[in-house]
Amino acid sequence: MQxxxxxxxxxxxxxxxxxxxxKPVLRRLPxxxxxxxxxxxxxxxxxxxxxxxxxxxxxxxxxIHVRYPSLRFMTNMPRVGQLGIDLWVDGKYWxxxxxxxxxxxxxxxxxEGLPAERREVxxxxxxxxxxxxxxxxxxxxxxxxxxAPFALEKPIVYYGxxxxxxxxxxxxxxxxxxxxxxxxxxDYINLGFSGNGKGEKELAEACAEIDACCYVMxxxxxxxxxxxxxxxxxxxxxxxxxxxxDTPIFCITTIFSTAEVWNPASEHEKMRExxxxxxxxRVAAGDSKxxxxxxxxxxxxDDRLGLVDxxxxxxxxxxxxxxxxxxxxxxxxxx
Amino acid sequence: MQxxxxxxxxxxxxxxxxxxxxKPVLRRLPxxxxxxxxxxxxxxxxxxxxxxxxxxxxxxxxxIHVRYPSLRFMTNMPRVGQLGIDLWVDGKYWxxxxxxxxxxxxxxxxxEGLPAERREVxxxxxxxxxxxxxxxxxxxxxxxxxxAPFALEKPIVYYGxxxxxxxxxxxxxxxxxxxxxxxxxxDYINLGFSGNGKGEKELAEACAEIDACCYVMxxxxxxxxxxxxxxxxxxxxxxxxxxxxDTPIFCITTIFSTAEVWNPASEHEKMRExxxxxxxxRVAAGDSKxxxxxxxxxxxxDDRLGLVDxxxxxxxxxxxxxxxxxxxxxxxxxx
Numbered sequence: 220m221q222x223x224x225x226x227x228x229x230x231x232x233x234x235x236x237x238x239x240x241x242k243p244v245l246r247r248l249p250x251x252x253x254x255x256x257x258x259x260x261x262x263x264x265x266x267x268x269x270x271x272x273x274x275x276x277x278x279x280x281x282x283i284h285v286r287y288p289s290l291r292f293m294t295n296m297p298r299v300g301q302l303g304i305d306l307w308v309d310g311k312y313w314x315x316x317x318x319x320x321x322x323x324x325x326x327x328x329x330x331e332g333l334p335a336e337r338r339e340v341x342x343x344x345x346x347x348x349x350x351x352x353x354x355x356x357x358x359x360x361x362x363x364x365x366x367a368p369f370a371l372e373k374p375i376v377y378y379g380x381x382x383x384x385x386x387x388x389x390x391x392x393x394x395x396x397x398x399x400x401x402x403x404x405x406d407y408i409n410l411g412f413s414g415n416g417k418g419e420k421e422l423a424e425a426c427a428e429i430d431a432c433c434y435v436m437x438x439x440x441x442x443x444x445x446x447x448x449x450x451x452x453x454x455x456x457x458x459x460x461x462x463x464x465d466t467p468i469f470c471i472t473t474i475f476s477t478a479e480v481w482n483p484a485s486e487h488e489k490m491r492e493x494x495x496x497x498x499x500x501r502v503a504a505g506d507s508k509x510x511x512x513x514x515x516x517x518x519x520x521d522d523r524l525g526l527v528d529x530x531x532x533x534x535x536x537x538x539x540x541x542x543x544x545x546x547x548x549x550x551x552x553x554x
Numbered sequence: 555m556q557x558x559x560x561x562x563x564x565x566x567x568x569x570x571x572x573x574x575x576x577k578p579v580l581r582r583l584p585x586x587x588x589x590x591x592x593x594x595x596x597x598x599x600x601x602x603x604x605x606x607x608x609x610x611x612x613x614x615x616x617x618i619h620v621r622y623p624s625l626r627f628m629t630n631m632p633r634v635g636q637l638g639i640d641l642w643v644d645g646k647y648w649x650x651x652x653x654x655x656x657x658x659x660x661x662x663x664x665x666e667g668l669p670a671e672r673r674e675v676x677x678x679x680x681x682x683x684x685x686x687x688x689x690x691x692x693x694x695x696x697x698x699x700x701x702a703p704f705a706l707e708k709p710i711v712y713y714g715x716x717x718x719x720x721x722x723x724x725x726x727x728x729x730x731x732x733x734x735x736x737x738x739x740x741d742y743i744n745l746g747f748s749g750n751g752k753g754e755k756e757l758a759e760a761c762a763e764i765d766a767c768c769y770v771m772x773x774x775x776x777x778x779x780x781x782x783x784x785x786x787x788x789x790x791x792x793x794x795x796x797x798x799x800d801t802p803i804f805c806i807t808t809i810f811s812t813a814e815v816w817n818p819a820s821e822h823e824k825m826r827e828x829x830x831x832x833x834x835x836r837v838a839a840g841d842s843k844x845x846x847x848x849x850x851x852x853x854x855x856d857d858r859l860g861l862v863d864x865x866x867x868x869x870x871x872x873x874x875x876x877x878x879x880x881x882x883x884x885x886x887x888x889x
Contacts, residue, residue, distance in 0.1 A: 294654055297722060298629040299863055314812050314864040319629055330816040387632060387724065389868040393859070477649050481665040524728070524873065528634055529649040533724040533869045538859065 220280060221361075222354040225272075229363040230355060234270040236376070236408045236429045245270055245350060247410065248425060255421045263412045267344035268384050269391050270409075272352065273366035275339050280331040281306075282356035283316065283342065287323050288349050295528045296387035302348035305392040307341045310401055315390050317345075326356075339367055343392040346385035347413070367404075370554055371432045374406035375399070378426050379437030382474070383411025387531040395532070398541030403554055405432065416441045418451035423458035432552060433467040434459055435544075440473045440530075445489035453497045460506065467508045467551050470498050474514040474540065475522065477529040510551060517543045555615060556696075557689040560607075564698040565690060569605040571711070571743045571764045580605055580685060582745065583760060590756045598747045602679035603719050604726050605744075607687065608701035610674050615666040616641075617691035618651065618677065622658050623684050630863045631722035637683035640727040642676045645736055650725050652680075661691075674702055678727040681720035682748070702739075705889055706767045709741035710734070713761050714772030717809070718746025722866040730867070733876030738889055740767065751776045753786035758793035767887060768802040769794055770879075775808045775865075780824035788832045795841065802886050803844045805833050809853040809875065812864040845886060852878045 223230075225243070232238045237249035248256065248264040256264070283304055293301050303317035306329045316327025344350055357363075377383050377396055385394035400407045408429060410422065416438035426434060436456070442448040459468060472491035479485045491514065498511045517540040518525050518532060525536025532540060548554075558565075560578070567573045572584035583591065583599040591599075618639055628636050638652035641664045651662025679685055692698075712718050712731055720729035735742045743764060745757070751773035761769060771791070777783040791803060807826035814820045826849065833846045852875040853860050853867060860871025867875060883889075 292627055292633075294633040294652060297632045297724075297862065298627075312812065312858045312861070313816055315862075317629060332818055333816065389722065389724070389862045393868070477647065481648055481668065483667055523647045524869070526647070527632065527650075527724045528638075533728070534859070535869045535873060538870060 220282065220356045221359050222284065222356045224354050225352040229274060231273045231366055232270060233273055233406050234374070234408055235267060236410070245344060245352065252421070252425060256425070257415060257419065259415045260412045260422065263384070263415060265349040266347050267350060268346050268409045268411065269394055269397055270344045272342040272344070272355070273340065275337055275364040275366055276357065276361050277335045277337050278357040278361035279333050279335050280356070280358040280361075281329040281340070282326060283329070284326045284353040284356065286351040286353055287318070287325070288351065290321050290323060290348065293347060295531060296347070297389055300346055300385070300388045300390050300393070302345035302350065303390060304345065305343040305390040307343070307392050308338050310339070312392060337362075341366070343390070343397060346388060346391050346394060369406045370404040371552070373430055373432035374408045375433055375435060375548070376408045376426050376429050376431040377411060377435045377437055378416065378422060379411040380416035380441045381411065381413035382531055383416060383437045384409065384413050385411065386413060387527040387533060388537055389534050393534050393537055395537040395540040395544065398538060399545050399548065402541065402545045403549055403552075411437065414441055418442065418448070418455045420454060420458055423455045427459045427462040431463070431466055433469060433548065434463075436468060436470045439490040439494060440487060442490070445486045445493050448490050448493045452493055453500070456497065456501060456509070465508060467510065469510050469512050469547065469551075470494055471512045471517065472514040474518040474532070474536075475520050477523055477526060510547070512544065512547055555617065555691045556694050557619065557691045559689050560687040564609060566608045566701055567605060568608055568741050569709075569743055570602060571745070580679060580687065587756070587760060591760070592750060592754065594750045595747045595757065598719065598750060600684040601682050602685060603681050603744045603746065604729055604732055605679045607677040607679070607690070608675065610672055610699040610701055611692065611696050612670045612672050613692040613696035614668050614670050615691070615693040615696075616664040616675070617661060618664070619661045619688040619691065621686040621688055622653070622660070623686065625656050625658065625683065628682055630866060631682070632724050635681055635720070635723045635725050635728070637680035637685065638725060639680065640678040640725040642678065642727050643673050645674070647725075647727060672697075676701070678725070678732060681723060681726050681729060704741045705739040706887070708765055708767035709743050710768055710770060710883070711743045711761050711764050711766040712745060712770045712772055713751065713757060714746045715751035715776045716746065716748035717866055718751060718772045719744065719748050720746065721748060722862045722868060723872055724869050728869045728872055730872040730875040730879065733873060734880050734883065737876065737880045738884060738887075746772065749776055753777065753783070753790045755789060755793055758790040762794045762797040766798070766801055768804060768883065769798075770804045770806065772806045774825040774829060775822060777825070780821045780828050783825050783828045787828055788835070791832065791836065791844070800843060804847050804882065804886075805829055805844065806847045806852065807849040809849040809867070809871075810855050810857065812858055812861060845882070847879065847882055
């Protein structure tokens with residue numbers, strides 16, 4: 220086994236919008252934004268949240284050495300999805316590796332003893348845990364080649380809530396953006412911030428910094444009320460549109476939550492109305508590159524098996540969301 | 555709110571084969587078996603693993619007070635599924651409640667402020683955590699009536715591994731037996747023991763004690779080798795058949811594991827062969843009430859999105875297993 224220190228330019232990193240600026244740190248926002256975005260957002264940005272390491276190789280053995288600076292347990296998703304390194308090969312799921320105890324330094328073997336055949340490797344990094352990749356291990360003499368190109372050079376940029384960040388996929392490669400990415404062969408950047416997808420102007424500016432093939436706005440329910448959402452939603456879109464006049468923007472109204480059944484005070488439907496009106500207004504004002512995506516079309520009242528904890532999708536829910544969102548993006552992007 | 559101490563005969567407990575003997579303890583084996591079964595099995599039997607509390611009520615408020623004597627974290631399933639109390643109403647998922655920290659004493663509210671309408675309540679107990687139900691809370695004057703009857707009086711009895719115990723459903727109500735149970739309106743008893751579904755004679759005798767509508771044998775991979783499985787499989791069936799000559803038995807070969815792709819030493823296919831031969835032999839010897847169920851028909855190589863960690867199903871996998879197993883059971887049971 221040879222251990223190749225990370226980063227190494229032969230290992231392509233996808234999904235981190237400012238990787239050139241942040242490396243070697245696997246972080247979702249650049250350091251200069253620390254003083255600009257809310258502290259909770261900055262904290263959540265320390266998790267790579269489905270950032271990916273990609274390359275092609277004929278390795279017969281593959282392993283990874285990682286370090287977790289601050290291991291915390293979550294209650295509503297398995298530790299595998301929270302912090303596991305999820306290996307997909309040639310577009311198919313193989314396995315995750317993850318520490319079984321509260322160690323901060325961990326080495327996991329993905330496979331060994333396989334025939335030396337060229338394989339496209341994609342490692343999805345954990346959704347809710349800062350991680351340092353120390354090195355990638357391979358048998359001596361294994362090749363490392365560039366991964367297959369994406370269908371478009373520019374990534375999808377998602378902005379949103381815990382659902383956007385990937386809660387509660389059982390593995391990082393099961394979050395809905397990962398499934399859409401595989402289906403359309405597109406790169407994507409995840410700017411979902413658990414409990415903090417509130418639509419601040421600074422986050423709109425962060426989104427707009429990235430030259431995206433499209434933006435997916437997946438926020439509303441982290442605002443406490445429909446009135447609060449009303450204050451931020453149109454300005455958020457305007458900030459992106461100002462810098463990116465021609466980039467398609469998809470606005471998702473929140474998916475179904477069982478709280479809409481058992482909590483009479485739920486404002487989810489009012490929030491959907493806010494988004495619908497803002498999109499209508501923009502279309503009426505001539506914005507031809509904005510689309511409404513109804514959350515119920517992604518995960519509606521008949522899809523409640525797709526929820527973990529009233530609010531967050533499980534793998535069934537994310538699979539359904541991805542399968543409904545994929546054709547919408549495919550059409551608009553002309554894929 | 556009135557708190558009704560548990561147990562109370564108005565709250566029906568399902569899924570615990572010896573409840574009359576074990577109550578008030580929510581345990582899957584009776585105390586007299588402690589000295590008979592392996593210590594690991596006895597330990598795992600302390601978890602109710604989808605035992606259920608059922609009743610009908612017009613409550614406008616519903617809550618539960620539980621105690622966890624030994625909270626442990628799992629890595630490959632969310633704590634919700636591990637220990638959450640999963641509420642289903644009129645056969646539909648509503649929500650789980652579960653402690654957010656390492657408390658042993660926990661009170662969770664399922665709902666409040668709802669209209670006083672008759673609802674069929676089913677609370678699935680956690681899959682991998684011993685729990686004591688202290689009391690159930692309801693508004694003063696709420697009715698408590700018997701739950702709707704099952705289609706058959708006798709339960710399905712499942713014996714098997716961690717997969718059988720429910721690993722890695724995101725909620726207790728998402729394990730495959732729960733889904734089969736809802737689809738066929740049947741009671742079921744879960745004798746899955748994580749890592750310990752090895753097929754000892756004592757466990758066959760435990761299964762056979764329960765007068766089941768059918769038995770589902772879902773074990774093989776907890777044996778280290780196909781040769782070890784060979785030693786136990788036929789005797790296990792014979793023990794059940796001796797006591798229950800006419801009860802249908804379904805024998806599942808193990809579902810797909812991605813280890814079959816990346817671990818050349820996997821003996822899974824050899825183990826499947828063992829089961830196939832044993833079932834063939836029994837059929838040839840005149841047993842007309844035994845059926846083979848191929849694991850690949852429940853979750854096969856094309857269904858790998860349905861796995862969490864190479865081996866255990868996620869919610870997608872369990873949903874697929876349930877949907878494939880349901881018609882097999884329906885046909886044989888004449889439902």
